[in-house]
Amino acid sequence: MRILLTGFIVVLFFSVASAQQAATYSQYMFNALAINPAYAGSHEALSVSALGRFQNVGLSGAPNTQTFTAHTPLVNSRVGLGLLVIHDELSVINQTGVHFSYAYRLPLKQEGATLSFGLQGGVSMYNAQYTKLDLYNNGSNGTPDPAFNQDIRDSRPNFGAGIYYSNQMTYVGLSVPSMLNNVFDRGTDYTTVYQTVPVILMAGHVFTINRLLKFKPNFLFKMTDGQPVELDLNANVLFDEVLWAGLSYKSSKQIVMMTQLKINDQLQFGYSYTISAGPIRTTELGSHEVMLNYRFWFNKKGVISPRYF
Numbered sequence: 001m002r003i004l005l006t007g008f009i010v011v012l013f014f015s016v017a018s019a020q021q022a023a024t025y026s027q028y029m030f031n032a033l034a035i036n037p038a039y040a041g042s043h044e045a046l047s048v049s050a051l052g053r054f055q056n057v058g059l060s061g062a063p064n065t066q067t068f069t070a071h072t073p074l075v076n077s078r079v080g081l082g083l084l085v086i087h088d089e090l091s092v093i094n095q096t097g098v099h100f101s102y103a104y105r106l107p108l109k110q111e112g113a114t115l116s117f118g119l120q121g122g123v124s125m126y127n128a129q130y131t132k133l134d135l136y137n138n139g140s141n142g143t144p145d146p147a148f149n150q151d152i153r154d155s156r157p158n159f160g161a162g163i164y165y166s167n168q169m170t171y172v173g174l175s176v177p178s179m180l181n182n183v184f185d186r187g188t189d190y191t192t193v194y195q196t197v198p199v200i201l202m203a204g205h206v207f208t209i210n211r212l213l214k215f216k217p218n219f220l221f222k223m224t225d226g227q228p229v230e231l232d233l234n235a236n237v238l239f240d241e242v243l244w245a246g247l248s249y250k251s252s253k254q255i256v257m258m259t260q261l262k263i264n265d266q267l268q269f270g271y272s273y274t275i276s277a278g279p280i281r282t283t284e285l286g287s288h289e290v291m292l293n294y295r296f297w298f299n300k301k302g303v304i305s306p307r308y309f
Contacts, residue, residue, distance in 0.1 A: 025051070025053065025065075025067075025289065026053075026248060026256045026258055026272040026274060026289045027051070027258060027260070027270050027272055027289060027291050028202070028220065029202070029204060029216075029218050029220075029234065029236075029309055030260060030268075030270055030291065030293070030309065031049045031051065031069060031291065031293060032164075032173060032202065032309070033049075033069045033071050033082050033084055033101065034051075034067055034069060034084060034086070034177075035173075035175055035177055035198075035200050035202070036118065036162040036164055036173045036174075036175035036177065036200070036202070037082065037099075037101035037102070037103060037118030037119055037120035037160055037161065037162045037175065037177065038103050038116040038117055038118030038161075038162035038163055038164035038173065038175065039071070039080075039082075039101075039103070039116070039118065039162070039164050039173065040071040040072075040080035040081060040082035040101040040102070040103040040116075040118060041071055041072060041073035041074070041077065041079065041080020041081070041082070041103055041105055041116070042071075042080065042105075042114070042116070042164065042166060042307075043071070043295055043307055044073060044077065044307070045072065045073075045295040045296055045297050046070070046071075046072040046295070046296040047069075047070070047071055047072065047293060047294070047295045047296075048068075048069070048070045048293070048294050048295075048296075049067075049068070049069045049070075049291060049292065049293040049294075050066075050067070050068050050291070050292050051065075051066070051067040051068075051069075051289065051290070051291040051292075052064070052065070052066050052067075052289070052290050052291075053065040053066075053067075053287070053288070053289040054287065054288050054289075055274075055287040056286070056287060057286065057287070057288060062090075063088070063089065063090045064088075064089050065086065065087065065088050065089075066086070066087045067084070067085070067086050067087075068083075068084075068085040069082065069083065069084050069085075070082065070083045071083070071101065073105070077105060077107075078104065078105055078106075078107075079102070079103070079104060079105065080101070080102070080103035080104075080105055080116065080118075081100075081101065081102060081103075082100070082101035082102075082103070083098075083099075083100055083101070084097070084098075084099040084100075084101065084120070084122070085097070085098050085099075086099075092128060092129040092130060092132050093126075093127070093128045093129075094127050095124060095125065095126045095127070096124070096125045097122060097123070097124040097125070097158075098122050098123055099120050099121065099122030099123075099158075099160075100120065100121060100122060101118055101119070101120045102118065102119050102120075103116045103117065103118040103119075103164075104116065104117050104118075108167075110167055111167075111168070112167045112168040113165070113166070113167035114165070114166055114167075115163070115164075115165050116162075116163070116164040116165075116166075117161075117162075117163055118161065118162040118163070118164065118175075119159070119160070119161055120159060120160040120161070120162075120177060121157070121158075121159040121160075122157070122158060122159075123155055123156065123157050123158070124155065124156050124157075124158055124182070125153075125154075125155045126152060126153070126154050126155070126156070127151075127152065127153050128151060128152040128153075129151050130150065130151055130152070131150070131151055156180070156182035157180070158178045158179065158180045158182060159178075159179055159180065160175065160176050160177040160178050160179055161175065161176055161179070162174065162175030162176070162177070163175070166309070168308075169205060169206040169207075169308070170203075170204070170205045170206070171202075171203065171204055171205075171218075171309050172202070172203040173200075173201070173202045173203070174199075174200070174201050175199075175200050176197065176198065176199050176200070177198065177200070178197055178198070179197060180197070181197050198222050198223070198224065199222070199223045199224075200220065200221070200222050200223075201220070201221040201222075201223075202218065202219065202220045202221070203218060203219060204216055204217065204218025204219070204234075204309060205217065205218070206238075206308045206309075212239060212240050213237060213238070213239065214237070214238040214241075214308070215235070215236075215237055215238075216234075216235075216236045216237075216238065216244075216246075216308060216309075217233075217234065217235050217236075218234045218236070218309075219231065219232060219233050219234065220232040220234075228251070228252075229251070230250070230251055230252065231250070231251040232248055232249070232250050232251070233248065233249050234246060234247070234248040234249075234256075235247055235248075236258070238308070241262070241306055242261070242262045243259065243260070243261055243262070244258075244259060244260040244261075244270075245258075245259050246258050246259070248272075249277075253276065253277045254274050254275065254276055254277060255274070255275055255277050256272050256273070256274045257272065257273050258270065258271065258272035258273075258289075259271055259272075260291075265295075265297065266294055266295050266296070266297060267292070267293070267294050268292070268293045268294075269290075269291070269292055269293075270289075270290070270291035270292075270293070271288070271289070271290055271291070272288070272289040273286055273287070273288055273289075274286060274287040274288075274289070275287075
């Protein structure tokens with residue numbers, strides 16, 4: 001046990017020196033598989049989620065992200081398997097990643113407590129169609145700028161690791177979901193993109209206020225090399241085990257309003273709206289994120305208590 005734990009900690013911190021930014025989600029606290037492979041199997045059922053994030057709606061070429069996740073426990077809940085598919089678009093650039101997760105879950109003495117170790121492996125496919133850009137300065141004397149006269153279509157493998165602890169009311173996770181600082185370029189002097197290598201720490205706790213109300217503060221800390229540290233502070237209130245409502249403040253000077261509705265024991269719907277609180281604001285319709293989660297309870301006797309994260 002000590003050897004396994006030590007090995008995972010070494011792997012997780014090995015990438016700190018070269019860490020860079022990664023995609024950001026507002027509702028990660030409800031579906032953390034997108035940022036931590038050790039989360040696989042934590043819903044104690046086959047859990048399938050679809051998420052769409054649309055930034056600066058109304059602005060041509062604005063970023064948008066679609067994410068699909070599926071994960072389930074196996075072998076008496078000791079093993080969790082997961083699938084993560086992410087598609088990002090920004091103007092003429094898009095990137096698709098397909099990743100598989102494996103988690104080994106150790107039950108602890110405390111009731112409902114589990115410590116999980118996760119590994120993730122997959123491939124990212126990068127496509128930049130620079131030749132479709134309308135350039136205002138297309139080189140001197142009409143000569144095309146060599147930085148934009150060739151498209152890029154390339155694929156690179158990547159892997160990650162994570163540790164995740166949870167009980168009925170608390171969770172803590174540490175992860176490096178992508179450890180390889182891949183470079184996508186054209187084989188020339190013009191380097192295009194360095195694939196990000198984030199180091200992410202997240203934690204939260206659920207407090208019972210009364211029979212109808214629960215309060216869940218949580219945070220996410222994302223560290224990178226040579227870039228500002230990201231910190232998300234969140235506060236969510238659960239009404240009658242059915243409706244979540246909350247606020248989030250990001251150190252990038254953004255405010256997020258979010259809600260999640262438990263439609264029934266299996267289906268949940270989430271929505272968040274992000275606005276800028278900084279000096280630079282857009283006049284567009286803000287950023288929206290929509291999520292659907294469905295859990296296949298094949299054995300209803302196995303549903304002992306609600307899952308709050």
